[in-house]
Amino acid sequence: xxxxxxxxxxxxxxxxxxxxxxxxxxxxxxxxxxxxxxxxxxxxxxxxxxxxxxxxxxxxxxxxxxxxxxxxxxxxxxxxxxxxxxxxxxxxxxxxxxxxxxxxxxxxxxxxxxxxxxxxxxxxxxxxxxxxxxxxxxxxxxxxxxxxxxxxxxxxxxxxxxxxxxxxxxxxxxxxxxxxxxxxxxxxxxxxxxxxxxxxxxxxxxxxxxxxxxxxxxxxxx
Amino acid sequence: xxxxxxxxxxxxxxxxxxxxxxxxxxxxxxxxxxxxxxxxxxxxxxxxxxxxxxxxxxxxxxxxxxxxxxxxxxxxxxxxxxxxxxxxxxxxxxxxxxxxxxxxxxxxxxxxxxxxxxxxxxxxxxxxxxxxxxxxxxxxxxxxxxxxxxxxxxxxxxxxxxxxxxxxxxxxxxxxxxxxxxxxxxxxxxxxxxxxxxxxxxxxxxxxxxxxxxxxxxxxxxxxxxxxxxxxxxxxxxxxxxx
Numbered sequence: 001x002x003x004x005x006x007x008x009x010x011x012x013x014x015x016x017x018x019x020x021x022x023x024x025x026x027x028x029x030x031x032x033x034x035x036x037x038x039x040x041x042x043x044x045x046x047x048x049x050x051x052x053x054x055x056x057x058x059x060x061x062x063x064x065x066x067x068x069x070x071x072x073x074x075x076x077x078x079x080x081x082x083x084x085x086x087x088x089x090x091x092x093x094x095x096x097x098x099x100x101x102x103x104x105x106x107x108x109x110x111x112x113x114x115x116x117x118x119x120x121x122x123x124x125x126x127x128x129x130x131x132x133x134x135x136x137x138x139x140x141x142x143x144x145x146x147x148x149x150x151x152x153x154x155x156x157x158x159x160x161x162x163x164x165x166x167x168x169x170x171x172x173x174x175x176x177x178x179x180x181x182x183x184x185x186x187x188x189x190x191x192x193x194x195x196x197x198x199x200x201x202x203x204x205x206x207x208x209x210x211x212x213x214x215x216x217x218x219x220x221x222x
Numbered sequence: 223x224x225x226x227x228x229x230x231x232x233x234x235x236x237x238x239x240x241x242x243x244x245x246x247x248x249x250x251x252x253x254x255x256x257x258x259x260x261x262x263x264x265x266x267x268x269x270x271x272x273x274x275x276x277x278x279x280x281x282x283x284x285x286x287x288x289x290x291x292x293x294x295x296x297x298x299x300x301x302x303x304x305x306x307x308x309x310x311x312x313x314x315x316x317x318x319x320x321x322x323x324x325x326x327x328x329x330x331x332x333x334x335x336x337x338x339x340x341x342x343x344x345x346x347x348x349x350x351x352x353x354x355x356x357x358x359x360x361x362x363x364x365x366x367x368x369x370x371x372x373x374x375x376x377x378x379x380x381x382x383x384x385x386x387x388x389x390x391x392x393x394x395x396x397x398x399x400x401x402x403x404x405x406x407x408x409x410x411x412x413x414x415x416x417x418x419x420x421x422x423x424x425x426x427x428x429x430x431x432x433x434x435x436x437x438x439x440x441x442x443x444x445x446x447x448x449x450x451x452x453x454x455x456x457x458x459x460x461x462x463x464x465x
Contacts, residue, residue, distance in 0.1 A: 124308035129324035
């Protein structure tokens with residue numbers, strides 16, 4: 001029993017973190033690109049909005065997400081009306097919570113990395129006939145790779161450890177939405193220290209090893 | 223073949239207001255730093271938009287404020303060599319050169335890159351990254367890349383400024399060879415009068431955002447229009463007169 005519930009939480013945590021990070025990579029790079037390379041009205045406001053989850057208590061972020069995506073939420077109501085389905089208390093909710101909370105780390109590091117790419121390289125690419133999109137793929141992103149990798153690693157680690165917003169949005173349903181941080185919370189609450197110890201050590205080791213490997217990898221780039 | 227421009231631009235309190243035209247020749251924009259030479263090149267290349275005026279390359283309008291024409295940089299079909307050369311640090315010399323062949327088929331790309339490597343004596347350096355090349359080698363890669371698409375005009379923004387003197391002088395002959403071999407109009411920006419004098423077919427003298435005299439180097443030196451031109455051309459002596 002100990003084995004299987006622990007394995008479930010481990011698998012769920014990884015699944016949530018991988019899916020959330022995939023979305024973070026796509027959305028994070030796109031948003032960071034526009035923040036770094038374009039000037040438009042409200043740019044810094046948008047940056048602030050995306051950064052807020054980094055400083056807000058995760059419970060507050062979770063609260064906003066409930067207001068938006070809950071069954072009676074602004075967006076959630078429409079989804080429920082159309083499909084009869086709600087994201088609340090499913091593992092998708094854990095993905096959404098991890099996504100929103102970890103996204104700022106990706107945007108911040110990627111924006112900084114894109115901004116440090118030498119302007120004359122971008123201009124050179126334009127004068128050589130390459131479109132903005134092609135220039136992004138072949139010049140800007142490869143040169144910003146180190147910062148982007150750092151962003152991916154940090155977001156993944158953050159998504160793996162997400163607790164507060166996940167608790168608000170996905171609940172803590174054993175065998176359904178109890179990711180490792182949530183399972184540890186339950187175990188500690190009911191005084192099952194030996195099992196909690198196992199998970200705490202596992203989560204610490206995983207995060208540590210992952211950061212170490214990613215650091216080594218990102219040093220080899222360029 | 224040629225280029226004619228009329229440009230007005232205000233940037234951070236600096237005002238540029240120039241008009242000039244050149245044929246199929248090597249024109250030098252000469253003047254002190256901050257006279258507006260580099261931003262003129264950037265506007266010709268479409269990297270900066272003028273407030274007013276026009277840019278025509280070979281009678282094709284690239285920019286015209288009154289007709290609201292503004293051809294994007296990518297479609298102006300020009301070669302640009304930047305002051306810092308702007309070689310892509312993550313690409314080998316060969317890939318830098320190949321990057322300049324956008325729009326060609328694969329075999330044509332390889333073929334032309336091969337010709338460029340011959341023409342610029344880059345054999346054996348194809349797989350080297352810019353960080354592994356000497357100053358002169360980087361220079362040649364940058365020119366090869368800029369000329370890959372057979373541009374209608376070549377814009378050079380002080381490309382030799384990072385080289386030491388003997389190599390700089392060698393590069394002048396190199397530039398004359400390029401002019402002859404590729405038969406392309408060249409606009410060369412420099413603040414070095416010796417370089418300007420020895421290279422130019424047509425000397426365009428800039429000062430504080432205006433053109434204060436144009437003509438052959440000999441004309442300008444023999445008959446400076448005013449004391450400012452005189453002061454500018456006498457900043458370095460003696461002049462090496464190119465036969």
